[in-house]
Amino acid sequence: MSTITKISTQKNTSDRYNIFLDEKFAFGVDEEVLMRFQLQKGKELTELEITQIQYEDEIRKAFNASINYLSFRMRSESEIRSHLKKKEWEEPVIHAVLLKLNDRQYIDDLAFASAYVRTQVNGGKKGPGTIKQELKQKGIAGHYIEEALSKYDGEQQIDHAIQLGNKVAKQNSSLSERSLKQKIQQYLMTKGFSSDIISIAMEEVEFEKEDDAEWEAMQAQGEKAHRKYKSFSGYEYKQKMKQVLFRKGFAIEMIDRFLQEKEME
Template identity: 65%
Template sequence: MAIITKIAVQQKNTNRYNLYLDEAYAFSVDEAVLIRFALKKGKELTDFDITQIQYEDDIRKAFNEAVHFLSFRMRSEGEIKKHLAKKEWNEPIIGAVLQTLREHQYVDDLEFAKAYVRTQVNTGKKGPQIIKQELLQKDVQNSYIENALTLYKTEDQILHAIQLGNKHAEKNKHLSEKILKQKLEQFLLTKGFSFDIISIAMEEIHFEKKDEEEWLSLVKQAEKADRKYQNLEGFAYKQKMKQALFRKGFSLELIDRYIDEKENRC
């Protein structure tokens, strides 16, 4: 048995108290632990009491760490678990902390998923599949994710796909219409939109080119190819140019036109 002979508040952290047993410093505890175990001068503690007190204090310290982590933004339980594990808290401690957080309604993975989806919908930069993958990486269970994704209405997905597609099309307007269409569809897939949404959005995205626009795109690509194959002559030059421009998605008619016009200029 040991007797508490002194309790002193810490100067740098007034929520923690130093306990002295039999006139010697033993350990410190959080104020909540001090109150829970009714620790006061003169109280006798067994070895089991001390072990239990220190275990509960560890839970409190980990809990405080979790609350601090939550103070910056909402977190999923999985994020909190990973954060505490990095701080080297063991599984029983982390489990106890998560249970306390749930009791205080500091964590709710369904509400977290809904808030996350609402934020992503407002930014309009990602499709549902990317959002789902990000939530899975945060260890949110699939049923919560599917529930939350109902907030991302079909009309919003189409609108966002169109907006992203038009921006991407503008950045890649030098490409042929055929290649640009392929790149747009692939781009929207990587952004997390479904084939059905992409199919609808493509009808509104401005990627189709007038004849003159397609011609200007070909000329730009042809000039690059010409610099690469300028040392070739005759049939070899024509074949390399045709192959290069055909791979870029231009029609053989336009390619032949370019080569014929180039020959006439020479």
Template identity: 55%
Template sequence: MPIITKISTQKRYTARYNIFLDEQYAFSVDEDVLIRYQLKKGKHVTDLEIVQIQHADEIRKAFNAALHFLSFRMRSEKEIRDHLKKKEWDDSIIDAVLHELRKQKLTDDLEFAKAYVRTCMNMGRKGPAVIKKELMEKGVNEPFLETALMEYTQEQQIKDAIALGNKFAKRNKKLSERMLRQKVEYTLSARGFPFGIIQAAIDGIDIGKGEAEEWEAIIREANKAKRRFANFSGSAYEQKMKQALFRKGFAIDLINRFLDEDTEDTEDGE
């Protein structure tokens, strides 16, 4: 039966120890494993015990890798599992690590989900549908999802939707009022805000345009359209212009006004 003849601390990793059996280096173990198995000079170990010790050390190394991964931020169990899989740990090792993490309350998918929701709320860039989708991708189960999303109140959702809507509207003032409203609603929907929240927020978003602003907007779009339809004339040109400007969200009476004035300008030019 092999006997431990020497135990030495590793120079680079002081929490790991080299184990020598019968004067020969045999393997290394983590300090936790050393203490748990009461490894010391003069101790006899069977082949089975060596296998058990080395298996325990593999679990400990994977556990330490998980702790390092968790040191940057909270993680879901799926994130931890995926990380350890990339490190090529076996499923049995990963299962043991996750069990120990739960035992020490170092992982909790419900608390992780709540913290994730709060972080997204503070950033104010995502609605509940997008947050829920991201949490599902991180492996959080449905009951935890619903509980965590309760952190994101409707009042806060409306506030965030208004802020996002105003930011978008400010960058797209050149659009017609109808087109701007549609794009704001689409943007908020794509960000994960539900229809009811969007409708509640829309009145607080600065998408209304005065007559002068709308007139400036149609002139900009009409000048672009005129260049595209320069080869058309008469009713064909007028129809093309009406269709193009209507698709851009302008009211038909405003379109007719532009075409009337454009016709007068052309005639005056002649």
């Protein structure tokens, strides 16, 4: 049995106190723990009580660390667990903290998932596939993900896919129509849109070119290929030029026209 002989406020934190047992410093406690265990000068404590107080104080410190972590943005339960593990708190302490946070509604994985979907839809215009994968990585349960994504309807997805497709088309105007179409489709797939949504969106994306625009793209790519293969001549030159330009999606008739004009220069 030990007796509390002194209680003093810690210098750097006014809500934490130093507990002295039998004239010697024993441990520090949070104000909430101090009040809950009614710690005061002259109170006697058994070894079991001391262990319990210190354990509860660990929970309180981890809880406060979690609140600070949450102050920057919403967090999933899995993110908080990982954060506390990095801070080297033991699993029983982490478990107790997560129970407290859930009881007080400081964490809510469904609300987190819903907010995350809104942010990604409005800001990044990502497809549901990508958002789903990102939420999985944050430890959100599948049923919460599906419920949150149910608010991201097909109409929104098509609209966002069209916007992204038009952006890619504008940035890659030098490509052939076929290559540009492939690039847009691949990009939309990487953004997490389904093949059905992409198919519908491609009907609205402005990737088709007028003949003049396609010829200008052909000339740009042709000159680039010419600089690479100009050291070759005759049949070998033509074959290398045809191969690279055909792979870039240009029609063989247009390639032949470019090569003919090159011969006349």
